[in-house]
Amino acid sequence: MASSLISRQFALSLKKNLHLSAPGCKAAPKTQVEFDYDGPSMKTSVPGPRSEELTKQLGHIQNVGAINFFCNYEESRGNYLVDVDGNRMLDIYTQISSIPIGYNHPDLLKLMSNPNNLSTLVNRPALGILPPENFPEKLTESLVSVAPSGMTRVQTMSCGSCSNENAYKAMFIWYRNKERGHNAPSEEDLTSCIINQSPGCPELSILSFMGGFHGRTMGCLATTHSKAIHKLDVPSFDWPIAPFPRLQYPLEEFTRENAQEEVEDLIVKWRQKGKPVAGVVIEPIQAEGGDNHASSDFFRGLRDIARKHGCAFHVDEVQTGGGTTGKMWAHEHWGMEDPADIVSFSKKLLTGGYYHKDEFQADEPYRIFNTWMGDPSKNLILSEVLNVIRRENLLEEVTRSGKALMNGLFELQAQYPGMLSRARGVGTFCAIDICDDETRKRILITARDKGILLGGCGDRSIRFRPALVFKEYHVHLFLNIFNDILAQLK
């Protein structure tokens, strides 16, 4: 019956679009359709038999060690992910925080069934040399319309790692151009770089933070320090790593000053080592590393230190960006006019990329370049996602739901002090610590079998990453089930 509903939805979108496709005809005003299930519904334990069977099949082609279960995305909608065994789960992990407005949002189905968009789906251009006519317009109404303070320029990329890799390159290029007094590179620069040698390939570094995660390609990985398994066996760079504040909850900030001093010391030390710090990269909230927060003062201080030492300041919003903190960008909570030189994004923005100040645009073409440079079909979906966020006031919803979620977590934490601690969060970007990893595993598995999909982060945290359409009643639904689970495991 769910499927018939979906089919009707498809048919509806199609009918609408047969009209939409008539020349000169504008899209009918969108209506906010409620498109969600009324709660979890579990038929088997998870993974169920069909998932087990498909995992076996996929096992002949790929490593399946990380597979949770197989999904029926046609049947999934809103906050609910349906699996291939007919289990329907309230999704508070959303594909590692990458689903902005839930599954099968009617406005997205309508958009993608519009024949006027077919060409964008079948003709992927090399955006850096042959963009489509609507590229500037789509960028303007999507990414540029939510650009961070002080930034008017944006470069799209295909994924989060490519976004950070290219942001690092932009910082290295910017730094060396300063060193050269913006003169042309020397003959020695040009000949030495071809064979990976300095001065053409200089000994520059990016300063990153212990517990940070910025991706898994070799440049990004050199700034990632969350888990050994991500880094083991991959050659890396000798780059400085600063401690990230470890705050106590409720919030104290005594660690702040020390952390800032250490950053400054490292910048000086690496300059003396002959590996100057071209840029500092940091997440507004360390996500993968365990939902570690720091105070706005810490970030403001850090930004000043970077400026003082001539280092670029790169804020990685791949997981925090897109509205999940109640603002489009988590760094907006710092209340700064000049928060960063570069802000990278992916996940909920559906395309990777990075914003940057004018001075971080490469001086020559083909220095920041690849074949695809992103994907117009993702920009297309993103601009409709942003319309939905505005139309449905989703940032306010997130703030409201986030408050309800935090209050609930505080209550549970008071109720189960032996099991829960350090509840923390901004918007719905929340987390709580579990007494130990073993208990965390049991909680996550029990929750899944009761129809609640959650993810872990760090060594013993559970992270909450609902979509922006996660309303207060979803919060209460979750809290009730979560309470039962904790009572049962107590």
Add this chain to the structure above:
Amino acid sequence: MASSLISRQFALSLKKNLHLSAPGCKAAPKTQVEFDYDGPSMKTSVPGPRSEELTKQLGHIQNVGAINFFCNYEESRGNYLVDVDGNRMLDIYTQISSIPIGYNHPDLLKLMSNPNNLSTLVNRPALGILPPENFPEKLTESLVSVAPSGMTRVQTMSCGSCSNENAYKAMFIWYRNKERGHNAPSEEDLTSCIINQSPGCPELSILSFMGGFHGRTMGCLATTHSKAIHKLDVPSFDWPIAPFPRLQYPLEEFTRENAQEEVEDLIVKWRQKGKPVAGVVIEPIQAEGGDNHASSDFFRGLRDIARKHGCAFHVDEVQTGGGTTGKMWAHEHWGMEDPADIVSFSKKLLTGGYYHKDEFQADEPYRIFNTWMGDPSKNLILSEVLNVIRRENLLEEVTRSGKALMNGLFELQAQYPGMLSRARGVGTFCAIDICDDETRKRILITARDKGILLGGCGDRSIRFRPALVFKEYHVHLFLNIFNDILAQLK
């Protein structure tokens, strides 16, 4: 009128799909539709006024130094790219060799307007943990169905650079596991890697070739040696770089043995340096570096050297793969049963990724991992592209067109010995050298204004990269216009 044609095409696909969407109804047998223009048609010089206007607009958001012109992808079809000023060009560059079966192929329009595929377009999963039900099936009928000899396993990624970065990681992990005797990593391994230090982050290297191109992220860039502008100012690794054979045309192979000896010497030298070579990476034809070919004997010898020294052998088919040489993979021309340990791809395959032998699968989950791990919507298009290649016998067409193209280039080279030399190619993957870069620029610009879109590579080559639907009559159409251009510039 072109647009009305397109609209009719859309309407047709849609009507068909209203049937297709009926439950249980199978797709009607596809018919091979000819869907192409009859020749170039130029209204303005390129870029025309509308392109200039849009370039100015985009200039407020991005570096536009590499923009050729803006395209009307709705109006483009088959081998013809239409720009926003109504110019229609025969496209022999195909978005840097990334368009497999031309623009707006009717079977792809039909596929993407099928409502049953909507969910794949609006719900992008985290493939590594929550794949869709049809994922094993789609992989099997697409990538696995064209797997290189000896390889049954494939990992999808979002772009070419991510594919090579992860292929390198797979080789490093494989190499270190051998060194550990496949025992668990030591405590020292796990603690040292978090801070980028050995033994956890070992001093291993990848051997690459002068003139090679493998991408622009920091790991890939350390193996790229085609042009200084790609590498300038980006820190790199001290990895060995071997000379690539520089063949004379018509083909002699006297350089072969030396090149192979140097590779062996470098492997020994870097082992002595304490930076052992975990893998050797090479393109079957160096594309970006200037369409440099090497003999099958050279590659066979190289593969043996890698095996002898315990190094992985990675063949990068990002540009050569997908049928453009008349075989699905260029390395098939070597006639080897065990051509490689890893084969990476992107571009014409529409998704990035790499095939690998079983032993190159990471021993643990989350070692080769990221949020998206590719994109099912690209696998969907790819499997239809492969159906079209089979249905329309496009590999045979490529072989036929390639012969005609090479014969034509040989004739022109004989006719204009002062301007053209070193005509070379396999299938339609062809190139010719121009006397100097200045003349090359003039040829490329004049050709574009006459409705022929070509690309350069290396320091003075023109590379031919038509789609697989580039037929013999397209070759002759091109040769006639090219002949006029050369006569005019002579």
